[in-house]
Amino acid sequence: DAKTTQPTSMDCAEGRAANLPCNHSTISGNEYVYWYRQIHSQGPQYIIHGLKNNETNEMASLIITEDRKSSTLILPHATLRDTAVYYCIVSDTGRRALTFGSGTRLQVQP
Amino acid sequence: GAVVSQHPSWVICKSGTSVKIECRSLDFQATTMFWYRQFPKQSLMLMATSNEGSKATYEQGVEKDKFLINHASLTLSTLTVTSAHPEDSSFYICSATTTEGYTGELFFGEGSRLTVL
Numbered sequence: 001d002a003k004t005t006q007p008t009s010m011d012c013a014e015g016r017a018a019n020l021p022c023n024h025s026t027i028s029g030n031e032y033v034y035w036y037r038q039i040h041s042q043g044p045q046y047i048i049h050g051l052k053n054n055e056t057n058e059m060a061s062l063i064i065t066e067d068r069k070s071s072t073l074i075l076p077h078a079t080l081r082d083t084a085v086y087y088c089i090v091s092d093t094g095r096r097a098l099t100f101g102s103g104t105r106l107q108v109q110p
Numbered sequence: 111g112a113v114v115s116q117h118p119s120w121v122i123c124k125s126g127t128s129v130k131i132e133c134r135s136l137d138f139q140a141t142t143m144f145w146y147r148q149f150p151k152q153s154l155m156l157m158a159t160s161n162e163g164s165k166a167t168y169e170q171g172v173e174k175d176k177f178l179i180n181h182a183s184l185t186l187s188t189l190t191v192t193s194a195h196p197e198d199s200s201f202y203i204c205s206a207t208t209t210e211g212y213t214g215e216l217f218f219g220e221g222s223r224l225t226v227l
Contacts, residue, residue: 034215043203043218044154076214087153096207097144098216099155 004088009105012082018075020104025069030092033064033075036107037084038103046088047073078108111136114206116219123194124227131189131222133204139184140206144216145177148201160187194226 005023012018024033035050048055048062050071055062061074075082087103113136124131134144138179142161146154158174160161160166170172176198178190187206191198201223 036218037155041201041221041223043205043221046215046217070126085160092176096216097159098205099156100146102153108154 001003004090004101006086006088006101006104008102009107011107011109012075012078014108014110015077015078018073018082018106018108020073020106021070022073022086023070024088024090025033027068027090028092030091031090033068033071033089034089034098035060036087036089036098036100037082038087039081039084041095044100047086058082078106080108080110082106083108095109111219112136112206112208114140114204114217114218114219116202116204116222118222119220120223120225122225122227125195126193126194127225128190129194131202131204131224133187133189133193133206135185135206135208135217135221138208138217139207140187141184141208142179142206144190144205145186145187146203146205148203148221154203155166157189191192194224196226199224200223 035047036044038044050062064071085103085105089098117132145157149153156164157172158214160170160179161186162181165181181187201221205218205219
């Protein structure tokens with residue numbers, strides 16, 4: 001699986017949009033970009049995934065650059081409950097097992 | 111999304127004893143389950159992959175005789191930590207997927223925190 005690079009930590013004000021970047025410059029054509037988050041002492045929670053088109057669901061939006069070498073996860077209105085470690089993972093669906101990097105620790109401030 | 115449940119949520123045991131952790135898919139048939147381990151302030155590390163009805167595949171460095179994995183049904187996988195030692199204390203997390211209606215995401219359990227005294 002291609003490797004990803006994420007900032008170690010970020011802060012965001014409550015109610016504002018949180019934009020979490022991820023670089024995946026070695027991504028291959030059949031690999032998807034997945035985002036998960038892990039709230040302290042819980043299992044990871046699926047957020048969103050995409051191949052090349054931008055995606056949106058009830059939790060977040062995923063913006064993938066045209067060359068697919070980077071992406072941004074957007075939480076449109078961050079709340080305190082969004083404080084977590086966010087993992088950007090690149091994988092082809094055939095492999096199924098996901099390799100977790102160190103992620104971005106997002107702290108939403110009141 | 112689909113629900114994966116782990117039990118127990120936390121367990122404390124004495125060194126040398128064995129501990130079993132269960133992972134259940136509650137509303138779907140899990141053809142494949144994965145077991146991860148997470149030490150404090152670290153990321154999740156894949157331990158093994160189990161397919162229903164077959165032997166688990168272990169990642170390099172994971173002792174298969176110490177971490178026994180059974181995936182006897184499409185809704186249940188168990189991880190048994192045998193002869194546990196304090197260095198086995200960790201957060202163990204299972205995840206599951208299915209080939210039916212597969213949309214790419216893995217579903218994770220809540221995790222089980224093991225403390226070995």
